[in-house]
Amino acid sequence: MNKQRNSENTRMKILKAAFMEMHLHGYQGMRIDQVLKNTDLKKGALYHHFSSKQALGYAVLEELIETKVSELWIEPLDQFDDPLEGIYTLVKNVGNTFSDEFFSLGCPLNNLAQEMSPLDEGFRKRIEEFYQLWHAALSKALKKGQECGNVSPTVNTDDSAMFILTVIEGTTGMTKNYQNKEPFYSCSRELKRYLESLRQRN
C-alpha cells in the first residue's frame, strides 16, 4: 500500500474543494474541516500548502474565480467588431451554459464581493482591481465599436462599461434570490434594449 504524492495535485484538490464550499456557503460559511472531508486529506496537508483560511480564500479568488470569469466574460470580448452584439452574445451564452441550480448559487465573484468587501481589505482590493480589468476591457470594446461605426460617438464608454458590468453582476445577484432564471431572462432582454440605445443611428 504505497501512497503516491503529488504536491501540485494535492494543492489543486484543496483549492477546488474550498471553491465549492465557498460557492455553497460563502467564505465565512466555509469550514476548513468540511473542505478536508471532501478531499480525504487532513489538516497537515492544508496548512502545509496554505498558511491560513484567509490565504486559502485569496488563492481560490485569484486562481480559480478570477481565471474563470476572465475566460467567460473578458477574453472573448476581443473577437467582436460589434461590441453591442458581442456582449449580448456572451450573456446569452452564459444563460445557455449554466443550469438553474448553478444560477441560484450566484456568480462566485459577485458573491465574494458582496460578502467580503466591507469585511476584509485584502479581498476588497483584489476584487476591485479585477473589476477594473473587466471594466477596462468593456470600455475598450465599446471604443472599438465607436471606431467601426457601430457605437454612437456620443457614448461615454467609461460610464457605459460600468453600467454593463453592474447589470451583469446585479442580474446574477437578483437571480440568486428568485431561485429561477426568470430575472435573468428579463434583465437580458432589457440589457439588449439598453445596448441598442448605444448604437450609431444612420
Add this chain to the structure above:
Amino acid sequence: MNKQRNSENTRMKILKAAFMEMHLHGYQGMRIDQVLKNTDLKKGALYHHFSSKQALGYAVLEELIETKVSELWIEPLDQFDDPLEGIYTLVKNVGNTFSDEFFSLGCPLNNLAQEMSPLDEGFRKRIEEFYQLWHAALSKALKKGQECGNVSPTVNTDDSAMFILTVIEGTTGMTKNYQNKEPFYSCSRELKRYLESLRQRN
C-alpha cells in the same frame, strides 16, 4: 436609583443595535455579545425579546430594513405621473442623501439578500416577497406612464421593472466594492439613458 422599564423601548434598542452590527459585519458576522455591549443590556433581555439570533435577524429585516427601503423607494412612486422622471428623481435623491461612507457599506437589503439567500430559506422567502412588492410597484408605475403617454406602449413593464430593480441593487453592490460614489454616478447616468429609451416617441 430606580431603573425604569419600557419593554417596547428596550426591544427597539436591541433591534437598532443589531441592525448596525448587521450593516457593518453582515448577519453571520454580527455577534450577539457585541450587540449587547452597544446597548448596555444583557443576554436575559435579548433572549426575552427574541427567541434566537435568527429571529432577531428576521425582525431587523422586516421591521427596520424593509420599512426603510419601502419609504425610500416604493411609496414615493405613486406621486409621479411620469415614472421615467420619477424613478430618476428617487435615484438622485438617494445619491444626495447618503454619504460616501454609507454607500461603502451597501444597501442593507441587498447585503442581506446576497449573503443569506442561499443559506437560509427564511431570509430568502422574506426577501423575495419584498422584491416582488417592489417589482409590482415599479411595474404599476410604468403602466401608469403608458396610460399617460409618457412610456412607450411596446415596453414590457414586467421586464423593465425587473431590470430597474436589478440596476438599483446592483449599483449599490458595485459602489460598495469601489468605496466611493463614482460607480453610482456612472450607473445613474446610464440608467437615465435606459429610462429615456422607454419614452414614447412623438
Add this chain to the structure above:
DNA sequence: TTTTACATACAGACTAGTTGGTTTGTTATT
C-alpha cells in the same frame, strides 16, 4: 387603600459545541 399573587422584564454566570490553527510524528521523494 392595602395586600396578595402572579406575570413580565431583565441580570449574570455557565455550558456545550464549534472552529481555526498548532505540534509532533511518520512516510514518501530526491
Add this chain to the structure above:
DNA sequence: AATAACAAACCAACTAGTCTGTATGTAAAA
C-alpha cells in the same frame, strides 16, 4: 541522509444559547 508532504492528536478562543435568580409592574382580593 535530508527534505518535503503529509497524518493525527491536541488546543485555545469563541459563541449562541441556557438556567437560575431577582427586581419591577399590575391586577385582583381583602
